[in-house]
Amino acid sequence: VVGAGIMGSNHVRIGRNLRDASLVAVVDPDLDRARAAVGTSGAEVFQRVDQVVGRIDAAVVAVPTPHHVEIALELIEGGVHLLVEKPLAATAAAGRELVDAAESAGLVLAVGHVERFNPAVADLPSWVEEPIHVETVRTSPYTARISDGVVFDLLIHDIDIVCSLAGPEAVVEHIDGVSQTVRSPSEDLVSVNLRFSTGLTANLMASRL
Numbered sequence: 001v002v003g004a005g006i007m008g009s010n011h012v013r014i015g016r017n018l019r020d021a022s023l024v025a026v027v028d029p030d031l032d033r034a035r036a037a038v039g040t041s042g043a044e045v046f047q048r049v050d051q052v053v054g055r056i057d058a059a060v061v062a063v064p065t066p067h068h069v070e071i072a073l074e075l076i077e078g079g080v081h082l083l084v085e086k087p088l089a090a091t092a093a094a095g096r097e098l099v100d101a102a103e104s105a106g107l108v109l110a111v112g113h114v115e116r117f118n119p120a121v122a123d124l125p126s127w128v129e130e131p132i133h134v135e136t137v138r139t140s141p142y143t144a145r146i147s148d149g150v151v152f153d154l155l156i157h158d159i160d161i162v163c164s165l166a167g168p169e170a171v172v173e174h175i176d177g178v179s180q181t182v183r184s185p186s187e188d189l190v191s192v193n194l195r196f197s198t199g200l201t202a203n204l205m206a207s208r209l
Contacts, residue, residue, distance in 0.1 A: 001060045002049060002071055004028035004037040006145065007085055007112075008062035015060070016041045025052045053078030058108075061085060065148050069094045072109075076101045081108040087152045115157040116164070124165065131165050134202040142183050142208040149186030150179075155206035162194065162202045171197040182209055 001011045004026055015023035016039075027046045028034040034045035046052055049071055052059075058081040061072050069089050072082055082102070088111045089095040102109035115121050136158040146153050163170070177192035189207040196202075 001025070001037070001062060002027045002075075003060075003062035003064075003085075004030070004034045005062065008060070009037045011060045011062055012037045012039075012041070012043075016043075021058070024056060027052060049074050050078075053080065056080060058082065060112075062112075065090050065152060069098060072098050073101055076105055076107055076109075079105065079107065083110045083112060085112040086156055087111075087148075090152075113157065113160045115161060121161055124161075128165065131200055134162050134165065134200070134204075136161070136202070136204045138204075138206045140208055142188065144184070146184075147186075149184070150188055150190055150206045150208050153206075154208070155190055155192065155204055158204045158206065159192075159194075162200075162204065166196045166198055166200045169198075170200065173197050180209075184208075 001008050001015060001023070004012070008026070008028070012023065012026055015021065023041055023043045025044050025046055026034045026038050027049055028037070029047050031045055031047060034047075038045055053075065059075055061068060061075070061082060061084040063071055063085075065087060068084055068087075072084055075082055076098070084098070087095075089098060098109060138154045138158055140154055172194055174195040175192065177190055179187035179190040182188045189205075189209055191203070191205045194202040194204070
């Protein structure tokens with residue numbers, strides 16, 4: 001696990017109990033934080049990614065978004081399969097760079113869109129065959145530890161869900177929205193309207209206020 005913050009620590013906790021894999025290392029510039037995350041699992045701690053390349057088969061990247069591409073590319077170059085926390089990257093171009101690199105290397109590159117495994121979301125296709133309109137509201141308390149705006153922090157889940165409902169061939173034909181910045185340097189509240197080539201429309205709102 002690369003990154004021993006809140007999300008990284010969650011991955012460490014889950015990784016300790018996996019049946020088909022062994023947690024062997026936690027990487028974080030702050031070794032004390034890495035040791036706290038490791039606990040009694042027996043995993044080793046390191047400060048840099050290059051110290052574990054060649055010693056691991058797969059990794060979770062749970063560092064701040066601006067560092068996703070740099071760290072993920074280093075691991076891909078080292079032949080490591082990856083689960084990268086959402087968002088995959090800060091821009092579409094950077095995300096495509098990671099996808100292309102993983103495909104060229106024949107490696108798995110997954111993104112931590114955990115809402116896909118929410119039982120309610122997973123069951124949607126069984127009772128919604130041809131949706132015509134979707135509305136979502138997602139809220140969460142503000143926390144200063146999260147540097148991403150509310151789009152990357154919260155709304156990204158609903159964008160992913162709506163895109164999956166629209167289908168793999170659907171294209172976003174129109175998008176507009178408004179946002180408010182109140183507590184953080186980035187947006188804290190956002191409302192977005194989407195229209196897909198299939199005719200599906202969606203109004204998505206997310207807030208940390």
